[in-house]
Amino acid sequence: MLYELAVATLMSLYRMFAAYLLSLFIALFTGIAMARNRAVEAVLLPILDVLQSVPILGFFPIVLVLLVDRLGPGIGGELSAIILIVTSLVWNMIFGVYASVKSLDPSIDLMANVYKLPFPLRLAAVYVPASKTSIISNSIISWAGGWFFLTSAEVISMGSQTYKLVGLGSFIFDATDRGDIQALTAGVTVLFLVILTTYLLLWNPAVVRYTGLKILPGVESSYRAVDRAVASAWRGIVKAMLRLRVKIPGGVAFLTLIPLLPASIWLSGAGAPSFSTWSANLTYYLYMFIENVWVTLIRVYATLLVSLLISLPLSYLSVRSRRVGFIACTAGELLSSVPAVVWWPILLPIAFTYPWFVMFFVYLQGALWYVYFNVMIFGLQYMKKDILELAEIYGVKGSLYFKSIFLPALLPSILAGLLSASGGAWNASIAAEYIAVGGLKIDMGGVGSLIDKLAARGDSAGLLQVALYMSLLIVLLDKLVWSRLFKRLGSRYVVE
């Protein structure tokens, strides 16, 4: 079992790093291209907006079947797992790079043009350093989200077929399925250890740097080593590119299409079930969707509310005390990375008596962290020293402080977090409303549950239609309600 566990751990780690590096690459090129080219921006911004908020898990079985069909279970399964993880990592990273490069002083562009900096040098000297902070902060959120999705990526069933990839997720899933407590404990322990180690070694020092929280003494030197390794690897890449005098202008435009890859796979998936079966059942599935959607809608917004109620007081306390801040950030990173498959067995004892609690827990797990990290990591950066000093000098305290200083300063981060969290909550509905592990089966109704049941039946036409209706509803809500609300709040409160 030890050997098995070690292999599983390495495979999961490899999958995470592969997906992360791929996401980083995509985020850099797409973000830069969007910020620098109006045409690319006009096309990609709305598309990415949709992709970000669409329940990717709902489409995933279709992607998997298609890839496995064409490339065989080995490569196809591996590829689809990495694509799924990328789809949970990449969006906020793209937006982070885009926003950083977009807000660069135009005179820097003039300088780069006057001195004809070739693209690799521009990348190394201007764009990457300019977006470094946002890449790191977003990586932290993404990394946690990646672990959360890892298990969904490693075990997927569509109809009678189940695809399993060797990895920690499937290891834990199998152990739960067999009721093997020893293997389960070992798997969960290793998972926690891996998550905690990668967080402490890679991300915590970065969080420390950008939030001013306290660093763990032993960790700093390892971080410096990582920092140096990354810096010298990066220098090597840039040097090689400069020596080769890479010319990428045509290539960049092409590379920006990478994030559309999943979209194109879905579209080709849409063509797969014959068209007549489609139209015949159109009203049937629409009716099913409408019947189920309202419960999910209520749950999604309840989840968002609870996320706010958890995050705001904690970040308020973090401003007051560094210690609370450090604990809150580390605990958040750890808890947010715990995949649903680990929670289920832990929650098993109460699952029979309080199934709604288990459901709600999984919901929160998929949504809370966007709000949490946006408020804790990005938000606290805006709590600048001068604002805090101002509050102290004039004795602004208590509810006045909360209302007139704390909330306005955090508002942009809260709004950004809520927007991502709403996408996360919709996506989580698929994992939350229908749970079948071992002998446990919870069906709470709702669209998420509907999608799961359609997938279990192998009804890909129905699955696709319902997932599309759901996406459509989310986009409509975003455009009609949320973005308007945000614009109004934003213009009133945003502090410079």
Place this chain on the structure above:
Amino acid sequence: MSSSEVVLSIRGLSKKYKVPGREVLVLDNISFDVGEEFIAILGPSGCGKSTLLRIIAGVEKPDSGVIEFRIGHEPRIGFVFQSPTLLPWMTVLGNTMLPLLARGVDAGEARERARRALTLVGLGEFEDFYPNELSGGMKQRVNIARALAIEPDILLLDEPFSNLDPLTAETLRSEVVDLWLTGVVPLKAVIMVTHNVEEAVLMSDRIIILSPRPAKIVKEVRIGLKRPRSRKMPEVQALVDEVYSYVS
């Protein structure tokens, strides 16, 4: 400096900008020659001076007209920007090296040349500093060093002293003139854009005066005065008065 040999010839330059709903003519048929000399281009703000400089630097295309460099090879152009435009995440040395790396000079050689340029502007000791550790005047010196590092044939300056306090500006002005006169840098010509009449008279060999937008050449004034010049010299005063009469 003689202006016998033409370094740069500009003919019939025009430029329009499209803004939503209409087109704005910024440069209207600009023609002049640049010899081996220090030229000041004087005009009110918003008239199109920076646009003209960007076109000469080759980063913007004119709608019509030609620019011809007569120096026998691809011209090396140094550009001193109005604001220092330094990358905050790079040291002074890194910033100064950047144009050299862009030209494919290898890192060791680039470092040497950047150091030399920094010494010329009096910042030899500050190569490891980051821009936010420098004063405004020092940042502007780095901006100048970066332009000199590539050993430019032509130096373009866009209101380089307008964001500095008067004292620093005065010092930097005479340093730039000295760099030009002593010939430590193989410069063939300097073109400086400014809206400051005194600055133009004190520093240049010739002033080209532009009208408010769209910029047309109103007048050229040759400044035949010996250097060093000072504000108090009656000849300088007289020329300043004369140039003011064309500007208003």
